[in-house]
Amino acid sequence: MKHEMTYDKELAKRGRKRAMARAKSYWQLYLFLIPAILYFGIFRYVPMAGIQIAFKDYNLVGGIWGSPWVGLKHFIRFFNSADCWMVIRNTLTISIMGLVFGFPLPIIIALLLNQTRSKRFAKVVQTVIYAPHFISAVIIVGMLSLFLAPSTGILNQILRLITGDKTISIMFMGSTTMFPWIYVISEIWQNMGYNSIVYTAALSGVSPELHESAIVDGASVLQRIFYIDIPSIMPTIVILLIMNTGRVLTVGYEKIFLMQNPLNRTASEVISTYVYQQAFGASSVPNFSYSAAIGLFESVVSLTLLLIVNKIAKKYADMSLV
């Protein structure tokens, strides 16, 4: 009995020691986290507190906390403005077109690359088509405006060569009907290769035995693509499709901002660039509160959409696992 007690004590002592040692080691791990905590606190969470200016009339004297509350004034003004529907329509047009035309191509590329007999050819194609992803938005738009220039641009020159009509001089960058096409096509050009990586990886997980036995059974390449390859990457396809659908209200501003000019503005102004224009643009009186309200509208709707599609994706992923 006595012996047992000392044993227990001994154990407890050891346990305490171990707990102490563990706490000490965690203390070091928390130290590793400090810079990240500071970063997320200052640059991600403090700005969230600044969202309140969307419900205030921000002025320099009052600052974020001292400016007067105005309720939903800025939201009401935005929904009643003519620009509201213009920017929402433009945003949706561009992102839906991007989804419809940009989504299938990476899948097709990955499927076809997977079937090439020459691995070296596949490697060359991959290396080249991933590359544009690393070109900056400034350079992409610079190339667009050089290629699409009315008189000197190569596209107009090629059109002149093909048709023999020397007077052709289309102002691509100034056209509102062509704007979404130019944006979406350049986006596809830049990212189709990079976006195919995920599918290529999924395809490399397909067991070669499946293909071998299908070949023995006399299946053609196309049959093997449709009955083996596509079904095996289907979960990846569906999940990416769902996630991309959740982002329809988010069109990145970096590139589209550079493509804007007074001629195409009615087709090129999207929510994110409109937020910038209201706060920093030369054409309007700077209004931080109004701008923050529009930004908040965008992020709340996007977040809701993402949560919804995330639920769907989870459900699908669960189902596909069974």
Place this chain on the structure above:
Amino acid sequence: MSANAASARAKTKAMHKREGSNLFHFCNYCFLGLILFIVAYPIYFVLIASFSDPAMVNSGQVLAIPKGITLEGYKAVFQDDAIMTGYKNSIIYTVTGVFFSTITTVLAAYSLSRRDLPLRPVFMMLIVFTMYFGGGMIPTYLVVQKLKMTGTMWSLIFPGMIVPYNLIVARTFFESSIPDELRESAQLDGCTEWQFFKEVAMPLSKAVIAMMILFYGVAQWNTYFNAMIYLGRYQAKYPLQLVLRNILIENQVSQEMLGDVYQAALQQERAGLIKYVSIIVSAAPLMILYPFVQKHFVKGVLIGSVKG
């Protein structure tokens, strides 16, 4: 014997089938070849246009090979103060940014990769949340302004220092490549967390460090937007992309670069040449480096997609 014969017959049949699908393979090569051409040609065209006589470029004579070869454009660009200062600034910002970003991301990712870390799910949730919701452009700007960072290089380093996606990629890497048993046995031998991190975990994690350096480096080198809002009138601090924006998109080719050309048409030609050259000069570092580091990017995408 007969089984062998059967499999041999099956093989011939398979070969036959493969022969029969030559049409498919022909079409496949054609399609991929076309994609290859569509992606590569615009880049190739910029390259040859940067060496060619701008008059011939503008009249459509330069399509396949450079014509009227000239180095005038390169001479003008390399002598231009704005571009050279932008280049220098971009190198400084990229090196500094990569330094801060990689260290903080790797440290935090390592810590969060530990399943036994108390409060780990809370930290992860707080980080992942920022991927989907944020204060937005204006409130962030006000914070940067309050910290008196506007107009300094720090406004380009700190507001985007840690990218949650990269953090998650690094964390996933640590989770899968540093076995718990290894650490436990090292700790039994009296190894502290820091020692284990430095002596064991880091040497095993060169790949993820390379990935982080590349992800952050490319992003920092390519971005212009933060510089545009935060640097304002401090032109001497502009990174290369912002200088390029002025040249390529705002069409502000400086008088020095145009040289002693005064005729409007000739000026326009020369401005075009300068633009082609600026694109090549500024994209060159990444394009030259790219083939050597491509595999790290691919790996990063794959780790990220497991999470997605």
